[in-house]
Amino acid sequence: MSDGLFLTLEGIDGAGKSSHLDAMEALFKARGRTVVRTREPGGTPLAEILRGLILEQPMDPLTESLLVFAARRDHVVRVIEPALARGDVVLCDRFTDATFAYQGAGRDFDTQVLSTLEQWVQGGRGAAGLLQPHVTLWFDLAPEIAAQRLAGARLPDKFESQPVEFFRRVAAGYAARAVADAPRFVRIDASQTRDQVWQQVETALVARGALAPESGAAR
Ligand SMILES: Nc1ncnc2c1ncn2[C@@H]1O[C@H](COP(=O)(O)OP(=O)(O)OP(=O)(O)O)[C@@H](O)[C@H]1O
Numbered sequence: 440m441s442d443g444l445f446l447t448l449e450g451i452d453g454a455g456k457s458s459h460l461d462a463m464e465a466l467f468k469a470r471g472r473t474v475v476r477t478r479e480p481g482g483t484p485l486a487e488i489l490r491g492l493i494l495e496q497p498m499d500p501l502t503e504s505l506l507v508f509a510a511r512r513d514h515v516v517r518v519i520e521p522a523l524a525r526g527d528v529v530l531c532d533r534f535t536d537a538t539f540a541y542q543g544a545g546r547d548f549d550t551q552v553l554s555t556l557e558q559w560v561q562g563g564r565g566a567a568g569l570l571q572p573h574v575t576l577w578f579d580l581a582p583e584i585a586a587q588r589l590a591g592a593r594l595p596d597k598f599e600s601q602p603v604e605f606f607r608r609v610a611a612g613y614a615a616r617a618v619a620d621a622p623r624f625v626r627i628d629a630s631q632t633r634d635q636v637w638q639q640v641e642t643a644l645v646a647r648g649a650l651a652p653e654s655g656a657a658r
């Protein structure tokens with residue numbers, strides 16, 4: 440088996456995840472790692488087309504969940520699994536925790552159905568079990584502050600246009616996922632300054648063994 444490292448960033452819209460991707464990529468590259476930087480929904484030509492539909496078109500929660508997992512399947516098979524097999528670092532802006540937070544908690548969609556879809560899309564690996572990130576950095580920020588940060592920053596998409604109550608549910612969904620899989624999650628206090636948030640990110644990566652040369656993170 441390879442020493443690939445699968446690292447995801449999660450949090451409500453505007454929590455500040457993407458602001459640290461360049462520095463994270465540079466950190467790994469400085470240690471000689473090959474970095475595959477990607478995102479969900481998206482990451483392949485097909486998944487990017489589905490992203491456009493998911494972020495712009497109104498649809499019911501089951502349709503939304505099916506499209507999100509269809510995009511994920513293409514992404515997993517074409518990008519994530521091959522990269523991990525090569526031993527690369529996969530730096531992914533959102534993954535399945537977002538589905539449980541947004542579709543499950545935010546839209547109040549059936550999490551049993553989401554778990555089944557998760558098994559279909561991330562399973563089928565025999566003894567290796569479900570494909571899951573080694574480490575998930577959860578940028579935790581009050582929805583009111585996130586909304587302030589996003590105000591005027593860009594044209595809001597379908598999710599960013601949701602009321603603050605929606606993001607309260609999404610944030611609670613992330614908190615529940617973090618409790619359910621505590622060894623994988625690292626909570627980042629995203630209310631701090633950019634520099635302080637970066638310090639937390641770097642400290643978390645060191646603590647999880649993610650920066651050790653050519654090694655997957657300890658779980
Ligand atoms: N620690 C911080 N303090 C204040 N503003 C910040 C901080 N981090 C990021 N920002 C600003 O907040 C906004 C949202 O940041 P960013 O795009 O990184 O969030 P995000 O979590 O990636 O959002 P989304 O998931 O919606 O794409 C940007 O305008 C960014 O410049």
Ligand SMILES: Cc1cn([C@H]2C[C@H](O)[C@@H](COP(=O)(O)O)O2)c(=O)[nH]c1=O
Pocket residue numbers: 452478479480494507532533534535537538539541542598599
């Ligand atoms: C993976 C995933 C994402 N979403 C939502 C969350 C965000 O509002 C958008 C993605 O936009 P970003 O600027 O790239 O963060 O999609 C979702 O609802 N369900 C998911 O599984």
